Amino acid sequence: MEINNNTPWQDMTEGGTIYDxxxxxxxxxxxxxxxxxxxxxxxxxxxxxxxPVCPENSIPVNKEQKREDFNYDxxxxxxxxxxxxxxxxxxxxxxxx
Amino acid sequence: xxxxxxLSGNEATAFxxxxxxxxxxxxxxxxxxxxxxxxxxxxxxNGEVDTEFVAVxxxxxxxxxxxxxxxxxxxxxxxxxxxxxxxMWEMVQIxxxxxxxxxxxxxxxxxxxxxxxxxxxxxAMAVRDSGWIMLxxxxxxxxxxxxxxxxxxxxxxxxxxxxxxxxxxxxxxHSIENIELIETEEVRKFVGTYKPEHYLxxxxxxxxMGPMDLQPYLFEHKRQQWEAMKNAKQVILDVAKDFEKLTxxxxxxxxxxxxxxxxxxxxxxxxxxxTVKNVIDRLRANGVKAGLLKIRVFxxxxxxxxxxxxxxxxxxxxxxxxxxxxxxxxxxxxDVTSAMYTLNMNVPTIDYCYGxxxxxxxxxxxxxxxxxxxxxxxxxxxxRFLGLKSK
Numbered sequence: 001m002e003i004n005n006n007t008p009w010q011d012m013t014e015g016g017t018i019y020d021x022x023x024x025x026x027x028x029x030x031x032x033x034x035x036x037x038x039x040x041x042x043x044x045x046x047x048x049x050x051x052p053v054c055p056e057n058s059i060p061v062n063k064e065q066k067r068e069d070f071n072y073d074x075x076x077x078x079x080x081x082x083x084x085x086x087x088x089x090x091x092x093x094x095x096x097x
Numbered sequence: 098x099x100x101x102x103x104l105s106g107n108e109a110t111a112f113x114x115x116x117x118x119x120x121x122x123x124x125x126x127x128x129x130x131x132x133x134x135x136x137x138x139x140x141x142x143n144g145e146v147d148t149e150f151v152a153v154x155x156x157x158x159x160x161x162x163x164x165x166x167x168x169x170x171x172x173x174x175x176x177x178x179x180x181x182x183x184x185m186w187e188m189v190q191i192x193x194x195x196x197x198x199x200x201x202x203x204x205x206x207x208x209x210x211x212x213x214x215x216x217x218x219x220x221a222m223a224v225r226d227s228g229w230i231m232l233x234x235x236x237x238x239x240x241x242x243x244x245x246x247x248x249x250x251x252x253x254x255x256x257x258x259x260x261x262x263x264x265x266x267x268x269x270x271h272s273i274e275n276i277e278l279i280e281t282e283e284v285r286k287f288v289g290t291y292k293p294e295h296y297l298x299x300x301x302x303x304x305x306m307g308p309m310d311l312q313p314y315l316f317e318h319k320r321q322q323w324e325a326m327k328n329a330k331q332v333i334l335d336v337a338k339d340f341e342k343l344t345x346x347x348x349x350x351x352x353x354x355x356x357x358x359x360x361x362x363x364x365x366x367x368x369x370x371x372t373v374k375n376v377i378d379r380l381r382a383n384g385v386k387a388g389l390l391k392i393r394v395f396x397x398x399x400x401x402x403x404x405x406x407x408x409x410x411x412x413x414x415x416x417x418x419x420x421x422x423x424x425x426x427x428x429x430x431x432d433v434t435s436a437m438y439t440l441n442m443n444v445p446t447i448d449y450c451y452g453x454x455x456x457x458x459x460x461x462x463x464x465x466x467x468x469x470x471x472x473x474x475x476x477x478x479x480x481r482f483l484g485l486k487s488k
Contacts, residue, residue: 003314004313005313007317008317009316009317009318009320009321009324012314012317012318012321014196014257014318014321014325015194015195015196015197015306015307015318016307016308016310016314016318017195017196017295017304017305017306017307017308018304018305018306018308019295019302019304021303021304021305023305
């Protein structure tokens with residue numbers, strides 16, 4: 001069921017109950033971010049420290065067990081990944097610069 | 098066959114709950130409703146019901162447990178009074194906004210402070226716009242009957258709102274009167290099995306309940322609650338019709354006592370109505386055309402119907418069993434007069450604050466109300482106090 005900003009009250013679900021499971025994918029929260037992590041693949045050693053600490057699961061890891069670039073749809077820019085990176089492969093920059 | 102018994106209001110309510118056999122009862126004891134969960138826990142211990150009884154640590158938790166249970170797909174009930182209801186206030190709003198048809202027995206008691214455990218309606222009035230259906234009961238019989246009807250109303254798919262059945266603390270809850278009970282089998286047939294369309298434990302159809310509801314949505318969800326309240330009015334009447342077929346006892350949105358030609362009318366709720374009826378009988382014998390409008394359904398408020406019923410009166414007195422601290426009238430007065438104003442009816446109407454903190458309500462007090470109504474001249478101050486000690 002598609003409910004958006006223009007849905008009239010008659011078409012909304014009672015109590016706001018959501019009948020489609022797994023719907024949080026469609027609610028993109030990345031625009032809450034004020035600081036943005038930037039990935040520098042040249043410095044990355046694929047040590048695997050960054051993705052387990054991401055609270056938003058916004059560091060995708062591929063089948064070869066290698067991390068890829070950030071998923072900015074959900075990354076909120078908390079900076080934990082940047083702190084744990086021993087190689088300076090993740091730097092924090094101001095959003096919208 | 099009905100069962101003739103003599104029970105207090107609390108016993109009658111607990112007995113109705115036993116007959117309904119809900120899935121979950123979560124409650125915390127508070128005077129004067131304590132006996133309801135107390136009796137009910139005995140039924141649980143005796144194996145007379147299948148209910149999961151949750152002895153919670155507070156009323157906030159009682160309502161929270163009911164919300165969790167009802168959302169999971171269970172039929173949940175609770176009972177409380179006064180400060181207990183105030184303590185669950187936050188969750189009371191959550192229950193109605195999540196559209197969970199929880200049923201509560203509210204035994205009306207004064208809200209402290211200073212500390213008082215006796216009957217007035219200040220607890221119910223503090224949650225009067227929380228999106229709960231509110232039924233008031235004059236007697237133990239009405240408290241029982243309203244409870245038997247409650248789930249059919251609350252769980253109706255056009256309604257899906259929580260419901261509270263109110264009765265006066267001690268006056269009704271602890272006084273033993275004759276009562277006609279319905280056979281348990283008949284009650285269960287009448288109430289039916291709870292089959293929610295959507296519930297959390299439905300593994301095949303996973304849902305999320307109570308999500309974040311920001312600027313584009315909350316307004317519309319509140320409008321839906323308004324619609325549900327509106328629908329409830331007809332559902333209440335339909336269920337009452339079925340109940341009448343089962344028991345012969347007739348219920349409406351309100352009861353009119355000698356109203357056909359009434360000139361002087363009292364409007365009140367709960368046990369006071371019995372006292373008023375006695376006074377009316379005596380006044381009628383003396384040629385005074387006195388009448389009573391006793392409100393049963395307080396939420397949704399049947400404003401239009403009440404205003405019409407009062408339209409032919411010469412004068413009306415509203416009895417508000419609630420401390421009036423706003424200088425503009427008690428809740429019942431405000432609701433009735435605004436309904437009359439909306440329909441362009443101008444019947445002199447005065448407001449009495451009475452029975453506060455369990456102050457005895459006597460027939461002689463009610464007589465003074467009717468004599469005031471017959472001699473209304475000065476309407477400059479419609480706010481009065483009945484039974485107040487004053488210099």
